[in-house]
Amino acid sequence: MTEINKSGTNDLFEEHKKVFPARVKGKFRSLKWKLLILFLSIYYFLPFIRWERGEGLPNQAVLIDTASRKFYFFFIEVWPQEVFIFTGLLALAAITLFFVTSILGRIWCGYACPQTIWTDLFIAVERFFEGDRVQRIRLQNNKLSFNKIWRKTLKHLTWLLISVFTGGAFILYFTDAPTFFKHLSEFQISYPALFWISTLTLSTYILAGFAREHVCTYMCPYARFQGSMFDEDTMIVSFDEKRGEPRGKVSNKNAGDCIDCNRCVAVCPTGIDIRNGQQYQCINCALCIDACNDIMQKVKRPTGLIKYDTLTNINARAKGLEGSKIRIMRPRSIIYLTLILTFSALIIYTLSAGKKMIDINVIRDRNPMYIQLSNGDIRNAYRVHILNKYPTEQKFTLSVEGVKGAVISTSHQGSNKEHGLIVNIKASDIGDYRLFVDIPKNNIKAGNNKIKFVVIGEKAQDIYDGIFIAPK
Ligand code: SF4
Ligand code: SF4
Numbered sequence: 001m002t003e004i005n006k007s008g009t010n011d012l013f014e015e016h017k018k019v020f021p022a023r024v025k026g027k028f029r030s031l032k033w034k035l036l037i038l039f040l041s042i043y044y045f046l047p048f049i050r051w052e053r054g055e056g057l058p059n060q061a062v063l064i065d066t067a068s069r070k071f072y073f074f075f076i077e078v079w080p081q082e083v084f085i086f087t088g089l090l091a092l093a094a095i096t097l098f099f100v101t102s103i104l105g106r107i108w109c110g111y112a113c114p115q116t117i118w119t120d121l122f123i124a125v126e127r128f129f130e131g132d133r134v135q136r137i138r139l140q141n142n143k144l145s146f147n148k149i150w151r152k153t154l155k156h157l158t159w160l161l162i163s164v165f166t167g168g169a170f171i172l173y174f175t176d177a178p179t180f181f182k183h184l185s186e187f188q189i190s191y192p193a194l195f196w197i198s199t200l201t202l203s204t205y206i207l208a209g210f211a212r213e214h215v216c217t218y219m220c221p222y223a224r225f226q227g228s229m230f231d232e233d234t235m236i237v238s239f240d241e242k243r244g245e246p247r248g249k250v251s252n253k254n255a256g257d258c259i260d261c262n263r264c265v266a267v268c269p270t271g272i273d274i275r276n277g278q279q280y281q282c283i284n285c286a287l288c289i290d291a292c293n294d295i296m297q298k299v300k301r302p303t304g305l306i307k308y309d310t311l312t313n314i315n316a317r318a319k320g321l322e323g324s325k326i327r328i329m330r331p332r333s334i335i336y337l338t339l340i341l342t343f344s345a346l347i348i349y350t351l352s353a354g355k356k357m358i359d360i361n362v363i364r365d366r367n368p369m370y371i372q373l374s375n376g377d378i379r380n381a382y383r384v385h386i387l388n389k390y391p392t393e394q395k396f397t398l399s400v401e402g403v404k405g406a407v408i409s410t411s412h413q414g415s416n417k418e419h420g421l422i423v424n425i426k427a428s429d430i431g432d433y434r435l436f437v438d439i440p441k442n443n444i445k446a447g448n449n450k451i452k453f454v455v456i457g458e459k460a461q462d463i464y465d466g467i468f469i470a471p472k
Pocket of ligand 1: 257258260261262263264265275291292293295305306
């Protein structure tokens with residue numbers, strides 16, 4: 001049954017308590033800063049890296065070219081016809097995440113998730129303008145004053161500036177970065193670009209500035225199902241209850257090692273108390289480890305009261321037994337590792353030896369299905385696409401096989417029955433032709449006839465199995 005709170009409304013939802021994480025120093029915090037700088041640098045500067053691909057092709061190392069529907073990643077070029085590679089890459093990324101999570105717990109959430117990174121950055125800005133935890137809480141509770149207004153205004157303006165850069169950087173993955181800046185300087189910015197910049201600016205500002213830990217707690221689906229990847233040997237941030245309890249002052253000789261200073265709670269970005277055991281809000285950021293280690297050093301007790309550990313060890317210690325070594329190779333991780341290796345091998349093969357450098361696609365006209373020419377031959381019309389995936393212009397010979405006496409022609413080239421049609425296609429481009437195939441009526445049967453469309457390039461060839469329809 002829901003209770004009625006003081007304001008007279010039903011307590012369906014927990015009251016929102018703002019979290020003011022305190023500053024902390026330590027090896028995990030320093031690792032998180034380094035990763036934050038690395039990931040943000042990659043995100044903001046990657047579109048500016050150039051990669052020479054040849055004349056007429058984009059020279060941006062990483063680009064999603066929506067006009068040609070191609071994805072460029074340094075030396076890799078993915079065509080729309082190869083979109084299955086993305087599926088493979090996504091599956092590989094997911095399985096790698098499962099593998100890492102099964103061993104190191106929520107390491108993605110704590111160190112690499114964009115929500116964590118941008119929230120960390122926004123909290124650093126907040127701390128710069130409003131001070132550490134105590135000053136921020138005081139400022140929040142203070143009445144409106146000049147001091148409060150200028151601090152909050154500058155904080156929000158800096159947040160907005162970061163958000164605009166974040167939204168702007170996203171666009172650079174879809175367009176040539178220097179050209180975009182040239183257009184920007186001339187105030188020429190397209191409406192779709194403006195829409196995406198505004199949307200990402202707003203979402204960064206709201207998610208990292210206000211929603212913060214609520215994204216992890218209430219919105220992120222991954223937080224909910226990753227428990228299924230955990231087992232007894234997964235590393236989790238945990239409080240050593242046996243050593244820490246009962247809590248008490250340093251001077252209390254009967255108390256455990258936890259001096260109940262609450263420092264681990266104060267630094268926690270999700271505002272939880274790790275001493276209450278495993279909680280789904282814990283993102284395994286390890287900042288409470290840094291905080292507690294610092295306190296332990298100050299009171300001259302061994303560090304590691306809060307640490308990365310496994311449930312196997314925690315349970316063993318609770319029974320007074322010694323903890324054992326971390327088991328990385330176990331059935332679950334071996335399965336994940338096998339899948340990772342298989343997917344990686346398949347993707348590498350598809351992108352190298354297995355990559356088709358020429359691709360022919362043929363669509364037959366359905367209306368009319370065929371026509372009869374004045375000399376009695378039957379004609380079918382087709383739309384032919386030849387993909388030249390080489391970084392240079394190539395000459396191709398297009399012909400049909402499988403039926404005697406077939407003559408092919410395009411709307412702009414005459415017929416050539418002996419050698420096929422010669423077409424030149426620019427580097428990394430698609431040749432689009434309307435093709436006619438004429439066959440003497442006596443050489444084909446009524447209904448469907450199998451024919452092969454053959455395209456032969458300077459270095460490779462491709463065949464498309466098609467159908468030629470003759471009247472009944
Ligand atoms: S920081 Fe360590 S000593 Fe302080 S309350 Fe947390 S667990 Fe106890
Ligand atoms: S409990 Fe510790 S590891 Fe978990 S989110 Fe809070 S500070 Fe990070």
